[in-house]
Amino acid sequence: MTALDDVSTNPTDQVVPERHVGADAYVHSDSENDEAGPVEMGRDTIDGFLDDIPDDAEELDLVHERLTTIENLGFERFTNLRRISLRQNLLSKLHPLPNKTLTELDFYDNRLSRIENIDHLTNLTSLDLSFNKIRRVERVEALTNLTELFFVANKISAIGGLSPLINLTNLELGANRIRAIENLDALVNLEQLWLGKNKITKLEGLDKLRNLKLLSVQSNRLSKIEGIAHLSNLEELYLSHNAITKIEGLDKNANLQTLDLSANRVVVLEGLETLSRLTELWMNDNKLTSYEDIETQLSNKTELETVYFERNPLQLEQAATYRLKLKTILPRITQIDAALVR
Template sequence: MSDTRPEALNSTFSNDPPNLEPDSEDDDHAPEVGRDSNEGFLDNVPDDTTELDLIHERITTLEGLGLERLHQLQRLSLRQNLITKITDLNHLTQLEELDVYDNRITKVEGLDQLTALTSLDLSFNKIRHIENLDTLLNVTDLYFVANKISRITNLGHLVNLRNLELGANRIRTIENLDSLVNLEQLWLGKNKIVKLQGLDNLKNLKILSIQSNRITKLEGLSNLHNLEELYISHNGIEKIENLEMNTKLRVLDVGANRITDLEGVHHLDALEELWANDNNLSSFEQIETVLSDKQHLTTVYFERNPLEKEAKATYRLKIKTILPRVLQIDASMVRAA
């Protein structure tokens, strides 16, 4: 079984907090050639179409596509094209999902009339500022992954947001999220965040991913009583602490930090998965003391800790013996559910 944690497949950092430098301005590969013309491109698309996928079609501009006649369109995907500017969409007043993932957009604009939108994906573009979302009050899912954003701004009015993804940007501070009280998922991995803060009002948050940042202390989570999944691997954390109020945690990923013991998870009775690989854990006895009473624990990761390196061939047998309910040790199943 492979490592399927959020962002885990892309993580290549050591136990040191990652030093993520901004992408260079000329980081593109050889430029892809765009379409010569949009004329007639959508002639075969019926006027009453509700879903349209225009993926990897070398589209450089939305002008001339003829989208204005598709008044019933509810979902539009423009993934993996060469679009530099959002235009000619304001007539799509029934549109609920817009996906412009992996283009060359530099500015959020041209969305004012799309008030029915519930999902907007602007990931993998060249956007520097979150802006011009004032009328999109129905958005529940918002994606800005892998842009050039340095600050969290202009989201306060989006009170219906359930899922916000800002991973792989240049953000240093968690801020301006106080009014997003309905948020359930917040993804901030691969930024430059140094402190857990600004989360107190997010009392409905269930998933927090903040992998591959520069955090050295677990803190600022005491108001998140409904938190179920915490992904904070590849940081500089030395101690599991301050999780006393997070008793609903089912998944805790503290892999690739500098942790020497597991004392801070003693009270997490709902725990199902514990990822603590690539740390400084050395005691099988402590694993037994802290985790043997966890009735729901099915998955543990302890590989590349001193306890694995020292035990070598007997490592998995020891874990299996002291945690007999566990179904998976590291990437391998030990028994069927």
């Protein structure tokens, strides 16, 4: 699981489990009036900017170059170009790129407010438009070869415009303004879906995603685990920082290996009987009080390696004996909270 830099070492504090951000990343405003963040001056000139790069280059890494435009940069002479990274620049408009050979295009951390002039790039397999100011997913329908699509930290309020992208395996929409999981039925090959840090109130609209292996809906407004019974191939489920009170609805998810329910309101450890492949369980920052429930639910999990139970009443009220009790109940585990078992 990836996350923003400069977050707590507690894995459940990584509420935007999306792509890595450089330490010097420009952070745009997320206010309703689109006020600018820290002012950074653009490059004075782009004359001769790419002159030293050979014509047969297959990759261009133009990261943090203070570019305000890519128009007239002369991309057309790179006839073998497969990948362009324009991360951490000051681009506010997507000018057309002539290189139809492109398979990877990265505009992460710019100032784009709309998607345009990329529908001819039909060979693209990866497109990253994260950390911009995009409000709508649009004009990507022709990019049917895409397998990875990243929209982390934009201003998107609804999921749409993705139905033709049936080859997608990884879709990241974390840190937006999405209120409902919808319009995903056509994405039958999707394996990873990242929706952390939105405003989602219900797990729904996932029935057709039978190949989904990872689902992240951290830091939303969920109160119940539901709507995932059809996800029989699910291996990782991240639901931390919600308002869930009961562990339920996991009976059909027998392939689940990682379950994160930390920072919720769970009182009883239950509903894990069918999860025989569980290797990691994060339950810290809940309201658990019973070691007996831990023994009942987890002692037969032969593949379980890591558990997090810190900051539950069972740890806070018996801190001196907490780790010893867990090691006695679960002798096979190798990690309790952030510390390895010795």
